[in-house]
Amino acid sequence: MATTASSIIVGMNKTSFITLSTYGAAEGGGTDLGGTEGGVEITTEREYFFKTSDLTLGPLGATKITEKATVKFSLVEGSLVNMRLALDLAAAALAGTTLDVGGREAANELTMYINVNAVSSGTRKYTFHKCVVISAGTHKYVKDGQTMVEYEVAVLQDTAQAANKQLYSVIDTATDTTPPTVAMTAPADGGTVTKDTSDTVTLTLTDAGVMNESTIVYGDTVIINNTTVAATALLEPGSISYDAATKVITFTPTATWTASDTFQLTVSTGVKDMAGNRIATTFVGQFSVTA
Numbered sequence: 001m002a003t004t005a006s007s008i009i010v011g012m013n014k015t016s017f018i019t020l021s022t023y024g025a026a027e028g029g030g031t032d033l034g035g036t037e038g039g040v041e042i043t044t045e046r047e048y049f050f051k052t053s054d055l056t057l058g059p060l061g062a063t064k065i066t067e068k069a070t071v072k073f074s075l076v077e078g079s080l081v082n083m084r085l086a087l088d089l090a091a092a093a094l095a096g097t098t099l100d101v102g103g104r105e106a107a108n109e110l111t112m113y114i115n116v117n118a119v120s121s122g123t124r125k126y127t128f129h130k131c132v133v134i135s136a137g138t139h140k141y142v143k144d145g146q147t148m149v150e151y152e153v154a155v156l157q158d159t160a161q162a163a164n165k166q167l168y169s170v171i172d173t174a175t176d177t178t179p180p181t182v183a184m185t186a187p188a189d190g191g192t193v194t195k196d197t198s199d200t201v202t203l204t205l206t207d208a209g210v211m212n213e214s215t216i217v218y219g220d221t222v223i224i225n226n227t228t229v230a231a232t233a234l235l236e237p238g239s240i241s242y243d244a245a246t247k248v249i250t251f252t253p254t255a256t257w258t259a260s261d262t263f264q265l266t267v268s269t270g271v272k273d274m275a276g277n278r279i280a281t282t283f284v285g286q287f288s289v290t291a
Contacts, residue, residue, distance in 0.1 A: 009039050016116045017274070018073065020085055023109040023130055024160075028210050028244025030113065031085065034077035037148060040114060041072045042126070044167070069155035069167050071112070071128065078139055078147030086149050087137035107132045112153060115274065122175045123275065128168040130158035176275035180207035182267050182283045185248070189285040195259035198252065201287065203267065205247040210274045216242050216249060221270040224251060228261045236263060257289040 018040070021030030047066040050059035075082050084094045088108055093100050110133070114126040135152035157166045184191075185202040193199040201224065205211055215221055218240040225233045237254035267283040 009041050016114075019113040019115075020133075021111045021113070023111050025111060026245055027113045028213070030111075031081060032214075033075055033082055033085070033151075034079070035075070037074045037076050037146070039073070042069065043072075044069045067167065069128070071114075071131070071151075071153040071155065072135075073151050075149040075151065076146045078149050082149050083137065083139060085133060086135050086139070086151050088133045109156070110153075118172045123173050125171045125173065126168060127171070128153070128155050129161055129166070130156045132156065176209050176273070176277060178208060179277045179280040180205050180211065180271065180273050182206075182271070182279060184265065184285045184287070187287050190287065192288050192290050193257050195290045196256050198256055200253075201251040201265065203249040203251075203265075205249065205271075207247065207273045207277075211242075211244065211247060212272050212274050213242055213244065215271050216240070217270075218251070221268045222249060222251075223266045223268075225264050225266070226261055227264050233264070259289055260291050261289045263287050263289075 016036075018033045018036065019027050019030040020033060021027060045066075045068050046064055048062045049065050051061040051063070052059050075086075080094055080097070080099045084091075084099055087101060089099070089101065090104060090106075090108070093104070110131055112126075112128040112131050114128075116124050116126075118124040131153050133151060134154045135150050138150040140148055155167050159166060182203055182205050183189075185204045187193060187201070193201065203222075218238070219235055222240055224236045224238070226236050227233045238252055239254075240249055240251050242249050263286065265283075265285040265287065267279060269278045269280070269282055272278040
Protein backbone atom coordinates (compact mmCIF):
# COMPACT_ATOMS: atom_id res chain seq x y z
CA MET A 1 0.00 0.00 0.00
CA ALA A 2 0.99 3.62 -0.51
CA THR A 3 -0.56 6.94 0.35
CA THR A 4 -0.37 10.02 -1.84
CA ALA A 5 -1.43 13.54 -0.96
CA SER A 6 -2.10 16.49 -3.23
CA SER A 7 -2.11 19.87 -1.49
CA ILE A 8 -2.76 23.35 -2.81
CA ILE A 9 -2.59 26.68 -1.02
CA VAL A 10 -5.31 29.15 -1.93
CA GLY A 11 -4.28 32.75 -1.42
CA MET A 12 -7.02 34.94 0.04
CA ASN A 13 -7.50 38.66 -0.47
CA LYS A 14 -10.16 41.23 0.35
CA THR A 15 -12.43 39.95 -2.45
CA SER A 16 -12.18 36.32 -1.29
CA PHE A 17 -14.46 34.74 1.28
CA ILE A 18 -15.36 31.48 3.01
CA THR A 19 -18.97 30.58 3.78
CA LEU A 20 -20.30 27.76 5.95
CA SER A 21 -23.92 26.68 5.39
CA THR A 22 -25.98 23.85 6.79
CA TYR A 23 -25.58 20.73 4.65
CA GLY A 24 -27.16 21.22 1.24
CA ALA A 25 -28.09 24.88 1.88
CA ALA A 26 -27.40 27.65 -0.61
CA GLU A 27 -24.35 29.86 -0.17
CA GLY A 28 -26.39 33.03 0.37
CA GLY A 29 -27.92 31.73 3.59
CA GLY A 30 -24.63 30.71 5.18
CA THR A 31 -22.17 32.38 7.57
CA ASP A 32 -19.36 34.47 6.10
CA LEU A 33 -16.33 33.62 8.25
CA GLY A 34 -14.43 36.82 7.51
CA GLY A 35 -10.73 37.30 6.85
CA THR A 36 -8.03 34.61 6.97
CA GLU A 37 -4.33 34.65 7.79
CA GLY A 38 -1.99 32.67 5.53
CA GLY A 39 -4.55 31.49 3.00
CA VAL A 40 -6.38 28.16 2.83
CA GLU A 41 -4.75 24.74 2.47
CA ILE A 42 -6.75 22.07 0.64
CA THR A 43 -5.38 18.52 0.77
CA THR A 44 -6.76 15.57 -1.19
CA GLU A 45 -5.36 12.22 -0.02
CA ARG A 46 -5.61 8.86 -1.80
CA GLU A 47 -4.51 5.42 -0.70
CA TYR A 48 -3.83 2.62 -3.18
CA PHE A 49 -3.46 -1.15 -3.12
CA PHE A 50 -0.70 -2.19 -5.51
CA LYS A 51 -0.97 -5.55 -7.26
CA THR A 52 2.33 -7.39 -7.35
CA SER A 53 3.73 -10.70 -8.57
CA ASP A 54 6.76 -12.74 -7.61
CA LEU A 55 7.61 -12.83 -11.31
CA THR A 56 7.91 -9.03 -11.74
CA LEU A 57 10.06 -6.35 -10.17
CA GLY A 58 7.38 -3.69 -9.90
CA PRO A 59 3.63 -3.42 -9.34
CA LEU A 60 1.31 -4.70 -12.06
CA GLY A 61 -1.58 -2.44 -11.27
CA ALA A 62 -3.20 -0.26 -8.63
CA THR A 63 -6.62 0.02 -7.04
CA LYS A 64 -7.68 3.12 -5.14
CA ILE A 65 -9.00 2.08 -1.72
CA THR A 66 -9.53 5.39 0.10
CA GLU A 67 -9.95 9.03 -0.88
CA LYS A 68 -10.48 11.98 1.44
CA ALA A 69 -9.95 15.72 1.61
CA THR A 70 -9.25 18.21 4.38
CA VAL A 71 -9.27 22.00 4.45
CA LYS A 72 -7.28 24.11 6.93
CA PHE A 73 -7.26 27.86 7.53
CA SER A 74 -6.84 30.44 10.28
CA LEU A 75 -9.38 33.19 10.82
CA VAL A 76 -8.41 36.63 12.06
CA GLU A 77 -11.94 37.37 13.29
CA GLY A 78 -12.43 35.71 16.68
CA SER A 79 -16.17 36.29 16.91
CA LEU A 80 -18.35 34.02 19.04
CA VAL A 81 -20.03 32.76 15.87
CA ASN A 82 -16.66 31.73 14.41
CA MET A 83 -15.66 30.07 17.70
CA ARG A 84 -18.97 28.17 17.77
CA LEU A 85 -18.43 26.83 14.27
CA ALA A 86 -14.76 26.00 14.92
CA LEU A 87 -15.81 23.98 17.98
CA ASP A 88 -18.58 22.21 16.00
CA LEU A 89 -21.31 23.38 18.37
CA ALA A 90 -25.04 23.59 17.71
CA ALA A 91 -26.56 26.99 16.92
CA ALA A 92 -28.31 26.88 20.29
CA ALA A 93 -24.91 26.93 22.05
CA LEU A 94 -24.67 30.64 21.27
CA ALA A 95 -27.29 32.82 22.95
CA GLY A 96 -26.67 36.52 22.58
CA THR A 97 -23.21 37.18 24.00
CA THR A 98 -22.81 33.79 25.72
CA LEU A 99 -21.23 30.69 24.16
CA ASP A 100 -21.61 27.40 26.04
CA VAL A 101 -19.19 24.57 25.24
CA GLY A 102 -19.31 20.83 25.90
CA GLY A 103 -21.52 17.77 26.08
CA ARG A 104 -22.80 17.46 22.50
CA GLU A 105 -22.18 14.17 20.68
CA ALA A 106 -23.63 14.93 17.25
CA ALA A 107 -21.50 16.46 14.49
CA ASN A 108 -22.81 19.29 12.33
CA GLU A 109 -22.85 18.34 8.65
CA LEU A 110 -22.13 21.44 6.58
CA THR A 111 -21.59 22.66 3.05
CA MET A 112 -18.59 24.97 2.63
CA TYR A 113 -18.00 27.49 -0.16
CA ILE A 114 -14.65 29.16 -0.83
CA ASN A 115 -14.50 31.98 -3.38
CA VAL A 116 -11.16 33.27 -4.64
CA ASN A 117 -9.70 34.91 -7.73
CA ALA A 118 -9.17 32.54 -10.65
CA VAL A 119 -5.67 31.95 -12.04
CA SER A 120 -6.11 34.26 -15.04
CA SER A 121 -9.19 36.39 -14.51
CA GLY A 122 -12.62 36.04 -13.01
CA THR A 123 -13.40 33.98 -9.92
CA ARG A 124 -12.97 30.40 -8.73
CA LYS A 125 -15.49 28.73 -6.44
CA TYR A 126 -14.79 25.62 -4.36
CA THR A 127 -17.90 23.80 -3.15
CA PHE A 128 -17.26 21.15 -0.48
CA HIS A 129 -20.61 19.38 -0.61
CA LYS A 130 -20.59 17.66 2.78
CA CYS A 131 -18.10 18.27 5.57
CA VAL A 132 -17.61 18.54 9.33
CA VAL A 133 -15.35 20.84 11.33
CA ILE A 134 -12.84 18.66 13.22
CA SER A 135 -10.46 21.36 14.48
CA ALA A 136 -9.59 21.66 18.15
CA GLY A 137 -11.10 25.13 18.03
CA THR A 138 -7.78 26.64 19.13
CA HIS A 139 -7.75 30.40 19.56
CA LYS A 140 -5.06 32.60 20.99
CA TYR A 141 -5.16 36.04 22.59
CA VAL A 142 -1.99 38.02 21.97
CA LYS A 143 -1.23 41.45 23.39
CA ASP A 144 -1.62 44.08 20.66
CA GLY A 145 -2.33 41.29 18.15
CA GLN A 146 -5.24 39.58 16.44
CA THR A 147 -7.29 36.76 17.94
CA MET A 148 -6.76 33.81 15.60
CA VAL A 149 -9.23 30.91 15.30
CA GLU A 150 -7.91 27.71 13.72
CA TYR A 151 -10.16 25.59 11.48
CA GLU A 152 -9.68 22.07 10.16
CA VAL A 153 -12.51 20.70 8.06
CA ALA A 154 -12.92 17.05 7.01
CA VAL A 155 -14.66 16.60 3.68
CA LEU A 156 -17.04 13.62 3.63
CA GLN A 157 -18.22 11.54 0.71
CA ASP A 158 -21.57 12.98 -0.34
CA THR A 159 -23.47 10.09 -1.91
CA ALA A 160 -26.26 12.47 -2.91
CA GLN A 161 -23.90 13.74 -5.63
CA ALA A 162 -23.25 11.92 -8.89
CA ALA A 163 -20.44 9.36 -9.12
CA ASN A 164 -16.93 10.88 -9.20
CA LYS A 165 -18.32 14.19 -7.87
CA GLN A 166 -18.76 13.32 -4.20
CA LEU A 167 -15.94 15.29 -2.50
CA TYR A 168 -15.93 18.79 -3.96
CA SER A 169 -16.17 20.81 -7.14
CA VAL A 170 -14.06 23.69 -8.48
CA ILE A 171 -15.67 26.09 -10.94
CA ASP A 172 -14.00 28.99 -12.74
CA THR A 173 -16.26 31.86 -13.80
CA ALA A 174 -15.49 34.83 -15.99
CA THR A 175 -15.32 38.20 -14.26
CA ASP A 176 -18.75 39.44 -13.18
CA THR A 177 -19.06 43.10 -14.07
CA THR A 178 -22.86 43.33 -14.24
CA PRO A 179 -24.38 45.61 -11.57
CA PRO A 180 -27.47 44.43 -9.65
CA THR A 181 -30.79 46.11 -10.37
CA VAL A 182 -33.64 46.83 -7.98
CA ALA A 183 -37.39 47.25 -8.38
CA MET A 184 -40.31 47.82 -6.03
CA THR A 185 -42.46 44.69 -5.95
CA ALA A 186 -45.25 45.33 -3.46
CA PRO A 187 -46.46 47.90 -3.78
CA ALA A 188 -45.17 48.76 -7.23
CA ASP A 189 -43.56 52.15 -7.67
CA GLY A 190 -46.35 54.71 -7.20
CA GLY A 191 -48.66 52.17 -5.54
CA THR A 192 -50.33 52.08 -2.13
CA VAL A 193 -50.33 50.20 1.14
CA THR A 194 -53.47 49.84 3.23
CA LYS A 195 -54.17 52.21 6.11
CA ASP A 196 -54.31 50.83 9.68
CA THR A 197 -52.39 47.70 8.63
CA SER A 198 -48.78 46.57 8.83
CA ASP A 199 -48.53 45.80 5.13
CA THR A 200 -44.92 45.06 4.20
CA VAL A 201 -43.00 46.77 1.42
CA THR A 202 -40.89 44.48 -0.77
CA LEU A 203 -38.07 45.12 -3.23
CA THR A 204 -36.60 42.55 -5.61
CA LEU A 205 -32.93 42.56 -6.58
CA THR A 206 -31.82 41.08 -9.88
CA ASP A 207 -28.28 39.72 -10.03
CA ALA A 208 -26.70 36.60 -11.48
CA GLY A 209 -24.47 36.10 -8.45
CA VAL A 210 -24.75 36.25 -4.68
CA MET A 211 -25.58 39.58 -3.02
CA ASN A 212 -23.37 40.94 -0.25
CA GLU A 213 -25.95 40.94 2.54
CA SER A 214 -23.80 43.12 4.79
CA THR A 215 -24.42 46.03 2.41
CA ILE A 216 -28.21 45.83 2.77
CA VAL A 217 -28.80 47.99 5.86
CA TYR A 218 -31.99 49.85 6.76
CA GLY A 219 -31.39 53.50 7.52
CA ASP A 220 -28.14 53.41 5.55
CA THR A 221 -28.36 51.88 2.06
CA VAL A 222 -32.12 51.23 2.21
CA ILE A 223 -34.22 54.17 3.40
CA ILE A 224 -37.96 54.83 3.61
CA ASN A 225 -38.77 58.43 4.47
CA ASN A 226 -42.20 59.76 5.44
CA THR A 227 -42.59 62.73 3.09
CA THR A 228 -46.14 63.74 4.07
CA VAL A 229 -44.64 66.97 5.39
CA ALA A 230 -41.73 67.49 3.02
CA ALA A 231 -39.91 69.93 5.29
CA THR A 232 -39.76 67.37 8.12
CA ALA A 233 -39.22 64.12 6.22
CA LEU A 234 -38.23 61.41 8.71
CA LEU A 235 -37.07 57.81 8.49
CA GLU A 236 -40.08 55.52 8.92
CA PRO A 237 -39.58 53.23 11.97
CA GLY A 238 -39.30 49.57 11.02
CA SER A 239 -36.91 46.82 10.00
CA ILE A 240 -35.86 44.94 6.91
CA SER A 241 -35.07 41.30 6.20
CA TYR A 242 -33.37 39.76 3.19
CA ASP A 243 -34.15 36.41 1.54
CA ALA A 244 -30.97 35.26 -0.23
CA ALA A 245 -32.78 32.59 -2.25
CA THR A 246 -35.30 34.98 -3.82
CA LYS A 247 -33.18 38.16 -3.49
CA VAL A 248 -36.14 39.94 -1.91
CA ILE A 249 -35.81 42.74 0.67
CA THR A 250 -38.85 43.06 2.95
CA PHE A 251 -39.59 46.13 5.08
CA THR A 252 -41.92 45.68 8.07
CA PRO A 253 -43.16 48.88 9.74
CA THR A 254 -43.05 49.21 13.51
CA ALA A 255 -46.54 50.74 13.60
CA THR A 256 -49.52 50.55 11.30
CA TRP A 257 -49.72 52.86 8.29
CA THR A 258 -51.47 56.22 8.75
CA ALA A 259 -54.10 57.10 6.14
CA SER A 260 -52.98 59.37 3.26
CA ASP A 261 -49.31 59.50 4.31
CA THR A 262 -46.75 59.56 1.48
CA PHE A 263 -43.32 57.92 1.35
CA GLN A 264 -40.12 57.94 -0.64
CA LEU A 265 -38.04 54.74 -0.83
CA THR A 266 -34.33 54.98 -1.65
CA VAL A 267 -31.79 52.23 -2.33
CA SER A 268 -28.28 53.64 -2.63
CA THR A 269 -25.32 52.48 -4.67
CA GLY A 270 -23.85 51.12 -1.44
CA VAL A 271 -25.78 47.89 -2.11
CA LYS A 272 -23.52 45.47 -4.00
CA ASP A 273 -23.04 41.82 -4.87
CA MET A 274 -20.21 39.55 -3.73
CA ALA A 275 -18.26 40.35 -6.92
CA GLY A 276 -18.15 43.97 -5.74
CA ASN A 277 -20.61 45.30 -8.33
CA ARG A 278 -22.74 48.14 -6.96
CA ILE A 279 -26.21 49.14 -8.09
CA ALA A 280 -25.46 51.39 -11.05
CA THR A 281 -27.61 54.33 -9.93
CA THR A 282 -29.49 55.19 -6.75
CA PHE A 283 -33.04 53.83 -6.93
CA VAL A 284 -35.84 56.16 -5.82
CA GLY A 285 -39.47 55.04 -5.62
CA GLN A 286 -42.70 56.41 -4.19
CA PHE A 287 -45.74 54.96 -2.47
CA SER A 288 -48.62 56.20 -0.34
CA VAL A 289 -51.21 54.99 2.15
CA THR A 290 -54.86 54.58 1.21
CA ALA A 291 -57.18 57.33 2.44
